[in-house]
Amino acid sequence: MKIRLRPPDTIAWRIAMTVGAAIIGVLILSAILSQFTGPTAREVAGLDRADDTVRMIDAASAIDRPRLAGAVDIFSNKAEWYTATSPTSRLLAAAKPRDASPHLVKWFWIDGRQLRSVLFDLNDPLSDAVRFDRSKHPDAFFLAVQLRDSSWLVFIGMHRDWEGPQPTQIVIALGFVALSILAASVLATYFLSKPIRRFAEELRRIGGDPRAGPVHETGPRELRAAIAAFNALQAQLRTFVEDRTVMLAAMSHDLRTPLTKIRLRGEFIEDEDQRARLFRDVDDLQAMADSALSFFRDDYKDEEATVFDLAGLLRTIADDYGDHGKPVVYMGPNRFAFSGRPFAFRRACMNLVDNALKYGYCAQLELNCSMAEIIVEVSDEGPGIPPHALNQVFTPFFRLEQSRNRATGGMGLGLTSARAVIQAHGGDITLRNRQGGGLVARITMPLVS
Template identity: 65%
Template sequence: MKFSLRPPDTIGWRIALTVGSAIVGVLLLSVVFNHFAGVWARPSVEETALLGRANDIILMVEAVPDSYRQPVASASRIPTTSVDWYPANSPTAAVLATAPRTSHADAELTQWFAANGHPRTVLLFRSDDGLSGRLPRYDRTRDPHAYFMAAGLSDGSWLVFTATRRAWGLPRPAQIAIALGFVALSILAASVVATYYLSKPLRRFADDLRRFGGDPRSGPVREAGPRELRAAIAAFNALQAQLRKFVEDRTAMLAAMSHDLRTPLTKIRLRGEFIEDDDQRERLFRDVDDLQAMADSALSFFRDDYKDEEATVFDFAGLLRTIADDYSDQGKPVFYAGPERFAFSGRPFSFRRACANLVDNALKYGNRAELELKCSATQIHLKVIDHGPGIPSYALEKVFAPFYRLEQSRNRSTGGMGLGLTSARAVIQAHGGDISLNNRQGGGLEVNVTLPAMS
């Protein structure tokens, strides 16, 4: 029996690895934060036992006579901290006694000492505070960035703790808020990155499906991603192959029927030459011509010749200007408004036929065609406007169906076999675009064509 240490490539394993990677990433980021965050990540002054040691020193100094207080204070040992005692009748004690107690930290430490059974006034200040200049034993040149805590003793004297380096962090509430914010941002960043890679195969599958929707004859979808997704893609490819085979068989059958109709139509025309009644002969020939036109249109449509054309980059605005100029040379009112040039990747001959179909419809049923082209970095918007009667709202979508004709204004006598809009929509959708019809205010029809711009 063969064992493999490689985990199975399934969606469940990918989710587990994604969640695990996100957790490991957050932990690593937390370690980096704690290493480089400085005082933000250090324990608060209450958690470092500095206050307890300072309280012991205060009680010890307070218990000895005045002549021993400074030696006892100087002999006290707290890392990176020196202790000095100032008598009650000294100028320094007078300044500290009258200093304002407005700091929130002052109030918190005062309450802490009171809660531990030794109420006293406590002041906190830094080297950039004016109080530091009133301490005769503080050397600013040696320790320019120092922290001070002054505690008042029961006899009016003061004990000043001078820390040359901050060995404690922010208050606990501030630390919790910062830590929660950092963890939330870390989880969000790790989740976004992990989810991006987890959903990458699904996005690729969706892109392939859109490509298939634009061109049903496109090749099979790439089988990539986790096992379940590969199985779904394989099933879709099998279904796609069956549908393509079904459509190709039906298309070949209809194309063959349209082609084979030419022979009996030719025979009918030859036999019609022997009809002596001129009126009946002309009617017969007219019906044969209609049938021949329908067969030719159907054959051209079923062949889908536009899909055999190679895509290339061409000037879409120039193509529309050329169409307008060609019709104008024939004396037909076709006008173009838009940019002089705009590059587009597609099948130029197919687009020319599709746009010509739209212009022909506008001229036949609206007596005038106005082409308006607007382009942006992401989308192309083309309007074909006529000034005819429009079409009923219920038929705005039906007219795209093969061989569909409106009986009143758009019937066989005015031309067309009902395949112009069908063919135009097929060409436009094959390029990832869409087409829709709208009746204009005041009369006329507006054809809206949207296409993705070339990236």
């Protein structure tokens, strides 16, 4: 039996991996930075490798020291020995820890003895007393160690990878650390938020359609649990809608028999006026049942989304009404590609245009597009709607008593159906009265890439 060690894919584990990646990044960059440090750090690090040479030359006689120093090939490319009475030794001995010159005086311990050392580079006047070829080695730096007899051994580094005063080194080191943490945080945030962004895109795609397929379960364990709960809720809503549709279809079918019987019995009523009123009531009941069934079936959601020319669709609507002598005009761009359900969107716009023609005598279709959304406005020149009823008219079977009642046609489902279509596209419809008279139905839909 194979045992597979697989880390748990949870948000907590991803955050832990993020912190670990940031720490590893800091360590790696710190290691890289240590290879490019200036003389202050590199020379101190080289003292441990130079101690054997210092011991050897310190124990040798004055005659052998120049030859031994010339054979040095460790921390530096070259070494020079200066007697205690030489001008170089006197300058090095006079160097003070708090001197304003750019050198650093430290103590060098060997076998329990404390030896004086000086770190400096070409910018320090001390470098003028050291014997080496300046033209060939413009980046040289120096480590000088005082021996027991007050003579000095000077190690000469011929090449320095990186140069800068200590404050600059600190700033750059902190910058490296900050950049590594920032890079790890940005990458971790991107990968952590990617499944959440995908989940949000899936929600925008399905909109308010309970018949849409389930959302694909991806991402950390907690997010997958949330998606699974959402899919379960969506399945319950889908079952509820289907049961509701079946119930309404059965009611509509069962209503046809008693309505037909009422119509047949109405034929025996001798009073023509009463008979006409009865038939009108029967027709209204039948129309209400059929309208309700058509609305609750949500037929527009069975249409597949596709890319279509929205401007061309609106222009076609205006031309069709114009061919029948109805005053409908279109204003906007000649072409605009939009992803949605063209037939459903056409029915929604025609419902708004029908209302504008029925109650406002004319209709104007206007399309405005931006980088984030599209706006379609249907305007008329009618009496408008009372302010308190601007939202109520979207309620199923709601009708205004005066200007928009059953006598003028409609069952109060046109605006409700239109809003349902637009909301399925991720948008919404709002109504407002125009200054000077008229009503404007404003459709706003986001542009989803």
